[in-house]
Amino acid sequence: MKQDSIAIKVEGVSKVYGKGESAFLALNNATLNILDNEFFTLLGPSGCGKTTLLRIIAGFENPTQGSILLHGEDISHLPPNLRSVNTVFQSYALFPHMTVAENISFGLEMLNKPKQEIKKTVSKMLSLVHMEELKDRHIDELSGGQQQRVALARALAPEPKVLLLDESLAALDYKLRKEMQIELKRLQHATGITFIFVTHDQEEALTMSDRIAVINEGKLLQVGTPHEIYNKPQDHFVASFVGDTNFLEISSASKSNNNDEVIFLNFNHDQILKVPCKKDMALNKSISIAIRPEKVSLVKDADSALLTGEIVDVSFFGTDTHYSIELDSSSGKAQSFHVRMQNASNQSKQYVAGERVGVIFKAEDIQVIDDSR
Amino acid sequence: MDQNIQSVVEFPESKLERLKAKQRTIRNYFLSAPALIVLTIAASGPLFIMLFYSFLTADEWGGVVWQGSLQGWFEVFMRHDIFDGTLLPADAHLSIFWRSIKLSLVTTLLCIVFGFPTAYFIATRPRSQRSFWLFLVTVPFWTNLLIRTFAIMQILSHSGFVNKFLQSLGLIEEPLRLLYTETAVTIGMAYVYLPLMVLPLYATIERLDFSLLEAAYDLYASRLQVLRRVIIPLVKPGLVAGSILVFIPSIGAYVTPRLLGGGKSLMLGNLIELQFGQGRNWPLGAALSITLLVIVMVAMLFYVRSTSRSGVNHAH
Structure with missing residues (x-):
């Protein structure tokens, strides 16, 4: 299997629920490619349309517009039972009238696989999810984590081309969730099946995914590796939803004349940072920049700082310390700024609340956000 | 009166609880007795009368003669031929x-x-x-x-x-x-x-x-x-x-x-x-x-x- 061949192609898919006045656009013209053998995550707040997209890929909903291609074949109008796509449901949806083994063999039986093969696959799946001992148990005799494993085994048993996971870890407690995150990645590597994972937990998305698609209000905002999503957010929402971010409105900026897509940002004492930007970026209104709190340093010497302000709050978190700073502002509008500094063992300088400090950061850590998008 | 309270207090707690539970059970039975009696009589009474009647002899013009007989049960499943009585x-x-x-x-x-x-x-x-x-x-x-x-x-x-x-x-x-x-x-x-x-x-x-x-x-x-x-x-x-x-x-x-x-x-x-x-x-x-x-x-x-x-x- 080629690493970069496309497993699922989502082409201009829109979904409208209801009609007329009460019509609701759940998904707005989404286009993306999900590659073979990829752990792909749809990330967004609840109600953003990520589950709708998942249900369209599974076949439970028909797209109002656009099409879904599975390995180049248009499956938009195939019913779920004719798609080589299986789902792990949020509620697991395990059959309560069947044992663990019967649940896992259900899909294989429906595919009319020979008895011998079913038996072999079921025992393989049971060992894959470490549930051999519990194969004759009924579903209500299992814990949440065990049910999760059975749901995974059941969906993986027919060897689908794509596995869909709908908020599958949301019902588990923190510790179990951490375990299952590792387990899911292991299963994805072991089976080589494309996983499409839906979550609203940005941390989960960052740690597990090969690539992430961030969705909000039915719109696909950005697709990229966790690194790209975190470090190069293209959108105000992406920057604020994934990790913590400081947003700054910059009123004095100018674009380079020779059109090499650089913006000059002016800071205190006429300090200028050169930041790459998009070609089509307009400067006719104020732009905003995003800086991650951990990319920022504090200095006592206000003269060399890009920004100055006063510390209003200090929180100690063991490995690092969080500072809340109120920036000096010419317009009189108070703006708070968050800084996260690592506590190195040899670090002697600690800042206290009420202290005046300077803020510095590097040009490459600045992300220019085009709010006009 | 005081002595009564004294003796109750000296009971071990579990024993007291058990006694109270027992009293509650008795009281519950007592309170539901009318319903239970009516239900028992109304539900099983007619059935027993029916069972009893099925073992009596039929009277010529309806009703029963107070004489035991298996004729009723016999007739449920069997009959004698009108002509030769087989x-x-x-x-x-x-x-x-x-x-x-x-x-x-x-x-x-x-x-x-x-x-x-x-x-x-x-x-x-x-x-x-x-x-x-x-x-x-x-x-x-x-x-x-x-x-x-x-x-x-x-x-x-x-x-x-x-x-x-x-x-x-x-x-x-x-x-x-x-x-x-x-x-x-x-x-x-x-x-x-x-x-x-x-x-x-x-x-x-x-x-x-x-x-x-x-x-x-x-x-x-x-x-x-x-x-x-x-x-x-x-x-x-x-x-x-x-x-x-x-x-x-x-x-x-x-x-x-x-x-x-x-x-x-x-x-x-x-x-x-x-x-x-x-x-x-x-x-x-x-x-x-x-x-x-x-x-x-x-x-x-x-x-x-x-x-x-x-x-x-x-x-x-």
Whole structure:
């Protein structure tokens, strides 16, 4: 299997629920490619349309517009039972009238696989999810984590081309969730099946995914590796939803004349940072920049700082310390700024609340956000 | 008084609790005694009278002679030939038993066939509309059973709606003989007892987790397989409850077979009535009643067994 061949192609898919006045656009013209053998995550707040997209890929909903291609074949109008796509449901949806083994063999039986093969696959799946001992148990005799494993085994048993996971870890407690995150990645590597994972937990998305698609209000905002999503957010929402971010409105900026897509940002004492930007970026209104709190340093010497302000709050978190700073502002509008500094063992300088400090950061850590998008 | 309190206080706490619990139990029994007495007498009293009468001798003009006899029970199953007095099975009774069981089973089946889609339809409506549909199901109960049965007689009669309709379509030339047949009895009973199937079925389908159907559909099951492998096993308790609720009144039905069967399609209820009326054979009537009771109890036993088994399978 080629690493970069496309497993699922989502082409201009829109979904409208209801009609007329009460019509609701759940998904707005989404286009993306999900590659073979990829752990792909749809990330967004609840109600953003990520589950709708998942249900369209599974076949439970028909797209109002656009099409879904599975390995180049248009499956938009195939019913779920004719798609080589299986789902792990949020509620697991395990059959309560069947044992663990019967649940896992259900899909294989429906595919009319020979008895011998079913038996072999079921025992393989049971060992894959470490549930051999519990194969004759009924579903209500299992814990949440065990049910999760059975749901995974059941969906993986027919060897689908794509596995869909709908908020599958949301019902588990923190510790179990951490375990299952590792387990899911292991299963994805072991089976080589494309996983499409839906979550609203940005941390989960960052740690597990090969690539992430961030969705909000039915719109696909950005697709990229966790690194790209975190470090190069293209959108105000992406920057604020994934990790913590400081947003700054910059009123004095100018674009380079020779059109090499650089913006000059002016800071205190006429300090200028050169930041790459998009070609089509307009400067006719104020732009905003995003800086991650951990990319920022504090200095006592206000003269060399890009920004100055006063510390209003200090929180100690063991490995690092969080500072809340109120920036000096010419317009009189108070703006708070968050800084996260690592506590190195040899670090002697600690800042206290009420202290005046300077803020510095590097040009490459600045992300220019085009709010006009 | 003080001494009393003292002695109570000296009790170990657990002992005190037990005493209090015992007092509560006694008080509960005492308070529910009137209801329990009425229920016991009302429920089992007539049954014991019936059982007792089935072992007495029939009086010539109805009623009983106070003399023990097995004649009543004998006549349930056997008869003497009128001419030579040889012992023969009571084939008239046995055919009525058989018809009662057969028509009740067909009625139950018809109620499942029509009741299941109805219940499923209601259970899948938006919550706000369900009570309206349930209300419609119960509307027939507002009218007297006798009137409803007469209405069915009109529909099935020689010049009734069904025959007129089939004739106007040109499917038949002569009116069909629908009324006073076993078919008419079955149709009538299925109509009367349908709500008894719909309501328990609705109650279980409503509680069904519909994501299970999606899961089965997702795992390559066809619609028919989803029905057979997931829906039916999960609504089985409702299906069994509905079947029992339909079967029991069907087997003892009296009005419907009397009116729609026209004296030719007698069922157990009619046979029993005959013995206490024109037949003037109370012991036989009593024995037949007890037989009917035994059939119903066997059906109930089947119900208890099948639900307790499914209860083990997925107790929540």
